[in-house]
Amino acid sequence: MGRGGDQRRGRNRSDDAELGAAVARAQEGDERAFAVAYRLVHPGLLAYVRGLVGADAEDVMSEAWLEIARDLARFRGDGAGFRGWSATIARHRAMDHLRRQRRRPRGVPLDQEALELPGGQDTAEAALEALATSWVLEVIATLPREQAEAVLLRVVAGLDGAAAGRVLGKRPGSVRTAAHRGLRRLAVRLTEEDS
Template identity: 65%
Template sequence: MPAELTALVRSAQQGDEYAFRMLYRELQPGLLRYLTVLVGPDAEDVASETWLQIARDLTTFAGGPGFRAWATRVARNRALDHLRHQRRRPTLPVPVEALAELPGAEDTAASADEGLGTDTAVALIATLPRTEAEAVLLRTVIGLDAESTARVLGKRPGAVRTAAHRGLRRLARVLAAQNGQDAAVQPAGAGPADGQVADVRSGEDVEAGQGWR
């Protein structure tokens, strides 16, 4: 796919509209999921702004296999600009009952990785601390390697790998706990009751108890 993507980019840079449409079809689903975590219900609008900028700046892209990372960075910058111009900070609460739709998992990062393509899973990722959420999305949903993810986020590859691993393990624990709750009555005060929102933003990663958008 990298070689095929590179060929499409070259054709699009030469004005091939079909090649540009194919680039859109290849990248848009992942970008939209990523932007959903960043800006919530405004993801479609930000995605449109992203593709307008990609179309405008495509000729400035130097080429090579890094187009996916370049486009993702454009999307992230547009999302951050969007958030800076917002007074409110939207959240994506995850109803407890929605967790039942996710695949079962043990307490391992690998098992959590299996269901990350679903919209429900993306909503669950949105409850992670920001660095972990972005690392998981860029590595798992967008499909970037650690080096490309590091360039998008402005971090070291080692820090990206650590954040992604922590995020996956946190998701795995939530899923494992939910599976255990299906077979037992939850004691009072032990966790979210029916109708409440599950939130895994615990520990030192949370900034003053606030969402990160």
């Protein structure tokens, strides 16, 4: 997992220059640039939020992106800073969602996916990717909450220790330690399952 995580963080660093430029253009009103920023950030954020709220992640991310778009003019920073800022907003929306769920009973949602037409992507590939993502999130969900969030932010969303620390309100060292412990637990579990 370490090597894949290194590649993911390395890719994010190279994407950060593109992201920073896109955010700057989006702040000037360039809608295409906002779409580039969304494309670079959304997949990692969605996976992070899915690890927090499960099946409601798309709804939570819709709220988060509305807030990100509304407050974009106030953002100051580079691409890496934007990743952390948007992860903080997504986390706040996820925590709000979890609080609302505790206050009111949950209804049975309409299966919206059954009503949608298939997209232009390879269905088999999309299904395998969804299963793999779902399985990984299920395994991460077995970790203690602090470790699970640290792993999701560091490995899945690709944030560095300092940015993940700002999102969680913790020191970077404690986030790195929690992520390390979580990854070590996952490695032990995967080794046990392979035996």
